[in-house]
Amino acid sequence: MNNYKKVTEYADTAYNGKANPxxxxxxxxxxxxxxxxxxxxxxxxxxxxxxxxxxxxxxxxxxxxxxxxxxxxxxxxxxxxxxxxxxxxxxxxxxxxYKELFFLGWIYLHLTILVVLPVYLLIMLGFGGWDAFLDNLDVLIFGGLGVLVSKYLYRLLDKFNLVxxxxxxxxxxxxxxxxxxxxxxxxxxxxxxxxxxxxxxxxxxxxxxxxxxxxxxxxxxxxxxxxxxxxxxxxxxxxxxxxxxxxxxxxxxxxxxxxxxxxxxxxxxxxxxxxxxxxxxxxxxxxxxxxxxxxxxxxxxxxxxxxxxxxxxxxxxxxxxxxxxxxxxxxxxxxxxxxxxxxxxxxxxxxxxxxxxxx
Structure with a gap:
């Protein structure tokens, strides 16, 4: 047997499913x-x-x-x-x-960069070989670090209820x-x-x-x-x-x-x-x-x-x-x-x- 406790009561304004036309x-x-x-x-x-x-x-x-x-x-x-x-x-x-749209856009920007960076390097690898890939590796490193810093800034703002x-x-x-x-x-x-x-x-x-x-x-x-x-x-x-x-x-x-x-x-x-x-x-x-x-x-x-x-x-x-x-x-x-x-x-x-x- 479950020991349920009724700890709340409905207010008089509660909706009871009777739609008023x-x-x-x-x-x-x-x-x-x-x-x-x-x-x-x-x-x-x-x-x-x-x-x-x-x-x-x-x-x-x-x-x-x-x-x-x-x-x-x-x-x-x-x-x-x-x-x-x-x-x-x-x-x-x-x-x-506009504030919420800004933060939503911020999230999608992160997601876009995380997709674009690997694709860019794969294209370099496919068309230019290892030399082109290594020459552009700094793009991945600095781009990834930038996204990581940006994401933690977002998390920090979120932690302090600023989002x-x-x-x-x-x-x-x-x-x-x-x-x-x-x-x-x-x-x-x-x-x-x-x-x-x-x-x-x-x-x-x-x-x-x-x-x-x-x-x-x-x-x-x-x-x-x-x-x-x-x-x-x-x-x-x-x-x-x-x-x-x-x-x-x-x-x-x-x-x-x-x-x-x-x-x-x-x-x-x-x-x-x-x-x-x-x-x-x-x-x-x-x-x-x-x-x-x-x-x-x-x-x-x-x-x-x-x-x-x-x-x-x-x-x-x-x-x-x-x-x-x-x-x-x-x-x-x-x-x-x-x-x-x-x-x-x-x-x-x-x-x-x-x-x-x-x-």
Whole structure:
């Protein structure tokens, strides 16, 4: 028997999944918007509030799990003063703030140089032989040292909390509020999740390849959470399911690695887990091979969603679409669990020597 403790209560403002049509029918038009992106997004279609795909296994679950093991997720939470007991989650949003764009560009510059330098030397080796390679070896040495110094400068600024984090939007399940940083990054705007609409979003890279996502735009204010890095509409829908699930207190949290640390503190989820006998800390005790298995099944489920034939899970079921139980109840099919939950180990060698090299 799991010893769950209900250590928090939902506020009266918590979102319970009951969508108010007012916020869908009274979306402020472009002429009432100030920002260019908001002017365009408010005219686009809205993702429905009903259950669409029936799955919350975002394709970033593996990345999140690795980030948790390395401690980087908890680093962000510490800077934003977020604890699991608060039932808050910080999700990265595309930023339009010049400071955040500068630091993002700084990261990509490092990555570009680390790719360009070896390629340049290989070209010298291929066309000029060893002599040309050795003559240009100083480019690699000084270029690498320059990047290393630059990366550690970035890490130093990050350590002293000088890297802006306003591009993270904070979703609060306990209060039903969404926190979005102001333009100056000095405080947050807090508005009810119910007042935001998920508008379609598509962007194209320099080659014309489309990436899909959505803009969670307030029905009246130009405040938003935006993602546009998915290769398919289906994945964008799954991310929307993930956010809705986290905020909807009328249902338990989805059984995914990203939500494991919240389950113990969430009243609805704790009651659900007690009723079904779910093992505590499941995703921190299960074999990683099992996670890959569930991830593969979830991947197939997402890409089999009949997006052209159905708009909701109910309609999809009529087309033979099925979500296997292993996605909803993964712990029922796990062979064995470790007696000791995973302990987050902030390995100094990896975090302060290796990570700065590869970012």
């Amino acid at each position: 007012y916020y869908r029918e009274n979306i402020a038009p472009p002429k009432q918007r100030k920002r260019h992106l908001a002017k365009g997004q408010c005219k686009l279609g809205v993702f429905p509030r009903v259950k669409i795909t029936g799955i919350c296994w975002d394709n970033n679950q593996h990345i999140y799990d690795e980030s948790e093991v390395k401690g980087s997720v908890h680093d962000i939470d510490k800077k934003l003063n977020i604890q699991a007991v608060d039932l808050r989650i910080a999700l990265h949003s595309l930023s339009q703030n 802006p984090l306003g591009d993270y939007v904070i979703f609060n399940r306990r209060t039903g509020m969404v926190g979005i940083a102001n333009d100056e990054r000095t405080s947050y705007h807090y508005l009810p999740f119910e007042q935001f609409n998920a508008h379609h979003r598509t962007v194209h890279n320099e080659r014309g390849h489309p990436y899909y996502g959505f803009t969670l735009l307030h029905y009246k204010e130009d405040l938003m959470y935006q993602v546009a890095d998915y290769s398919s509409v289906e994945n964008a829908l799954v991310h929307w399911e993930l956010i809705k699930n986290f905020m909807d207190t009328s249902q338990p949290l989805a059984d995914i690695p990203q939500f494991e640390r919240y389950r113990l503190y969430d009243p609805t989820t704790a009651a659900y887990d007690r009723k079904h006998g779910r093992p505590a800390d499941f995703w921190r005790r299960v074999d990683k091979k099992f996670m890959k298995k569930v991830s593969k099944i979830a991947y197939d489920v997402v890409y089999n969603f009949p997006v052209k034939k159905a708009d909701t899970l109910h309609e999809a079921l009529q087309h033979g679409y099925k979500v296997p139980d292993i996605v909803y109840f993964p712990w029922r099919e796990a062979d064995q669990l470790s007696e000791n939950p995973l302990v987050i180990k902030r390995n100094w060698l990896s975090r302060y020597i290796v990570s700065p090299l590869i970012f």
